[in-house]
Amino acid sequence: MTFIDKLRARWRDADSLLCVGLDPDPARFPDRFAGDGYADTAEALFAFCRDIADATARYACAFKPQIAYFAAHNGGEAALQRLIAHLNAAHPDIPVILDAKRGDIGSTAAQYAIEAFDRFGADAVTLNPYMGRDSAAPFLQRNDRGCIFLCHTSNPGARDFQELEVGGAPLYQHVARAIATGWNVDGNCALVVGATFPGELKVIRGIVGDMPLLIPGVGAQGGDVEAVVRNGATADGTGLMINSSRGILYASTGEDYAEAAAGAARQLRDEINRYR
């Protein structure tokens, strides 16, 4: 099954547009992970994310591990590999997005595609489109997998380049149009649009039709859930993967950390569904 088919099935079956972000930060781990330097180990990275994922799975349309939170630690990439293997085995209906924001010349990009899809076994990967279509080709060719390109990001600096006027329109609109009309030949593309820019989200939805959009920036970054759903959902009330990482992961540092994460995920899933 392709990434897009898996995502559509999951939107329907779980009645959820919530993407659970897996960004493990040992400095914020639950109290029970403290002691003997355990929190900083690959085992702790794996165990924390596994517990959160297992507890929140029923509310999730996707999981999104962020590679930096693993690669920053000795043994972290092996922990990420183990985590995605666990997600694929325990939750085979939930697509896994590797957030790596890759982008390089074609020969190097081909290695990054092997990393994301074969080594890590992700269903989709986040990509930076700045280097152009040939840099995306090795990913696009894997047309059972998803290519999720940065379009208008959630951070304040998104304005620096992405909103620059180029040929009568801001750059991010050119990115949306080029990917929707040129790169998405096999229907395996999606875009990243920050929840913190709901007006731009509406414009992008108008450009790309029903293309799925990954929306980070609710929760810790303060994006407005209602504005995201109203401006970004497709006519059938889907089309969005609304990500929250810290707002779910660190709902509690007590013994109840997994249940608290599940509670936060459920609450956000329900809030999203209220506006669909």
Ligand SMILES: O=C(O)c1cc(=O)[nH]c(=O)n1[C@@H]1O[C@H](COP(=O)(O)O)[C@@H](O)[C@H]1O
């Ligand atoms: O590609 C992303 O996922 C991403 C793009 C963007 O524009 N903004 C953004 O915050 N992200 C990621 O989404 C997650 C947001 O985390 P929280 O702010 O904790 O919910 C992090 O993993 C970011 O790296």
